[in-house]
Amino acid sequence: MATSLAEDWDIIIIGTGAAALSTALSAATSSTPSPRILLIDKAPSTWAGGNGYFTAAAYRTAHNGLSDLLPLVSNVPEDLKGKIDLDPYTEADFLGDLERVTGGRSDKTLGGYLVRESLETVKWLKEIGGVEWWLSFRRQAYEVDGRWRFWGGLCLTVEEGGKGLIKALLKAVEKVGCSIVYETEARRVVLDGEGKVEGLVVQQGGSERSLRCKAVVMCAGGFEANSKLRGEWMGKGWELAHTRGTPYNTGDMLLEAIRLGAERVGDFSPTGCHSVAWDADSPADGGDREKTNEFTKSGYPLGLMLNSEGRRFADEGVDLRNYTYAKFGRAILEQPDGVAWQVWDREGQEWLRKEEYRDEIVRKTWAGSLEELAGKLEGDGLRDKKEFVRTIGEYNEAVRAFGEERPDVKLNPAIRDGLSTQSSSKKLELAKSNWAIPITQPPFLAVKVTSGITFTFGGLKINPENAAVVREDGSEIEGLYCAGEMVGGLFWGNYPGGSGLTAGGVFGRRAGQAAVERVRRG
Known part of the structure; x- marks a missing residue:
């Protein structure tokens, strides 16, 4: 919902994509009473949803077969249940695919969190986020000899794809009382004398304002919409790629985190x-x-x-x-x-x-x-x-x-x-x-x-336990968290389809919980 821009908040989340909305839901439902949560987006409200809006809304998850999935989905009538071939996709399968397609370069700790929490996260998104899952018959199955055969370890989606996903998550975020302000650009994270987050400087309507908060969560996307940064960080030729999703993911918060001493990790090469x-x-x-x-x-x-x-x-x-x-x-x-x-x-x-x-x-x-x-x-x-x-x-x-x-x-x-x-x-x-x-x-x-180009793989190093941003010296920037496409090290050169959205949910959920703990500590 639209809101006036007050000066004091508990948690400020940068972005309105799937990771940001998952973070907000997590924070809002992890504490009673709920903390004061603000989401800001430099895009206008007509561009809400970040890159998530442009996806097919496919979430990759480990599961034990139809018995795990049928309770989650709403598009499988009784007469169809016996005509579906959908093999279990175990945690070992998911980890194996992540290892294989990234050439063994994926951060194993990050990957472990992603895989172990994938099923619980999609269940949580249904229960808390109101996401109505469908089996992806159109994109992930072929009808062969009268039976629907799912393939490629990917089977969950949302009606209307990314449009439906973002619509559901925005509705859930508004329901739990979070505030959203658009056309408001994050400029600088403010640290106190001990290096802890104490606020955020934003630009709105041509002027800057300082907001006080205990935690900032960066869910601002990668740098895929910035042709200059693509050329500098990924190499010559990438300036020519078409931007597939939002034009507002220009890497501003990556540069800001690096200014604060955050460690840049992952694939910044031409394969990144x-x-x-x-x-x-x-x-x-x-x-x-x-x-x-x-x-x-x-x-x-x-x-x-x-x-x-x-x-x-x-x-x-x-x-x-x-x-x-x-x-x-x-x-x-x-x-x-x-x-x-x-x-x-x-x-x-x-x-x-x-x-x-x-x-x-x-x-x-x-x-x-x-x-x-x-x-x-x-x-x-x-x-x-x-x-x-x-x-x-x-x-x-x-x-x-x-x-x-x-x-x-x-x-x-x-x-x-x-x-x-x-x-x-x-x-x-x-x-x-x-x-x-x-x-x-x-x-x-x-x-x-x-x-x-959809999203970039190079990003920030985080502690996967709490999604805290890690400095080059190995310490955490207290009160600064990160989720979504800004996280580096998980994907290299390639990725298993559908795992990006799942990662945003897994680490967004953890970031929200950690931000609440930071608020409690004062």
């Missing part, structure tokens, strides 16, 4: 972000509040991706989509002109999700032959149409050779099916390791994509 295959025609400097996540173009596992020189540059089937989409945006950005085309024939098109590929959301190029398709794409930036046709032709030959050698291997998009381009008679230099179906049946379809 979540970036996806993103509609090349999308806005470059911020997301669309109506279309949100629909600019994502994640149908590549059952097709091919080719760059402007007509060549493939990634193994589209190296793993399930949940474990590749966050790094393939970088792969596209590294191509000439920072663009590529996703290509399918008639069979592959049948697996595309309507919310990402319907006619109203994306510009499509159709053709009756690969030669015709290449000719049309030449007018859209394709430099070598002969190489484009040759690449797909060579791919089709490899698929055919594999099929002749291994006719027993059949397409199954819900598993790593082993349907490959690599046989004893023919191997591609760049394999397609799974879901290698031929591209031979017209009409042929191409969609142009670029890189959409």
Whole structure:
């Protein structure tokens, strides 16, 4: 709810994204009476929700199968329960995926907290936050032989995606009495003579004001919307990426924490972000509040991706989509002109999700032959149409050779099916390791994509027990906490899909509890 900006608060939370709202709920419900809690956001109220608003609202959690999940979800009628194949996703599975996709570089202590508390956190978000969970039939399951097969260790979402998630959390935060002020920018954290938080300087309406508080929680997002910082911290070329979500995550609070002596940790290299295959025609400097996540173009596992020189540059089937989409945006950005085309024939098109590929959301190029398709794409930036046709032709030959050698291997998009381009008679230099179906049946379809940056992986070091910000000398900045995308060290080069929102919930919950303890201590 809107509120006037008083000078005295117990806890000030910077941001209104999913992590910030989880923090506020935690703080407000961890003490009776509730402390005075203020959330500030430099964005206007029409941009509330940070990056969470632009997500598919997928939360990754460890669980023991349907028995754990059915009590949480509201979109599974009785007659459907017996038609769902959803394997347990144990803590060991979750930790293994986190270790595998980050190349073993994820902070193991942070990862342990994330995984162990994931299920309890989604239960808490339902009970306290009013989040109505759904099983993600549209995004995380395929119907095969009359049964819904979930895949990739990810199954929970929210109706309306990020829009629905933020709507529920905002409502819950207002219900427990927290105050929210928009168009108010955090400028400086004020420490007392002992190095403890005693206030926050904010800018509102062109003038600065000093607010007194016992605790500040930074949930202000990463620096993904700041092209200058992307170039400085991640390297040349990242200035060109499209900002997938809010344009207000510009790294201001990262710089402020570093000024206070906070330790900067995690992946600040060219691999240091979540970036996806993103509609090349999308806005470059911020997301669309109506279309949100629909600019994502994640149908590549059952097709091919080719760059402007007509060549493939990634193994589209190296793993399930949940474990590749966050790094393939970088792969596209590294191509000439920072663009590529996703290509399918008639069979592959049948697996595309309507919310990402319907006619109203994306510009499509159709053709009756690969030669015709290449000719049309030449007018859209394709430099070598002969190489484009040759690449797909060579791919089709490899698929055919594999099929002749291994006719027993059949397409199954819900598993790593082993349907490959690599046989004893023919191997591609760049394999397609799974879901290698031929591209031979017209009409042929191409969609142009670029890189959409979602959030950055480099951030602040925290004590995972209480989410306190840690200085370079190892001490904690008393009264300063951090949750959400600002936390560094958890993800490196890649991440398991859906684990970012879960991490915001886990550490936001801990940050809220710790902030309340700080208030109690006085």
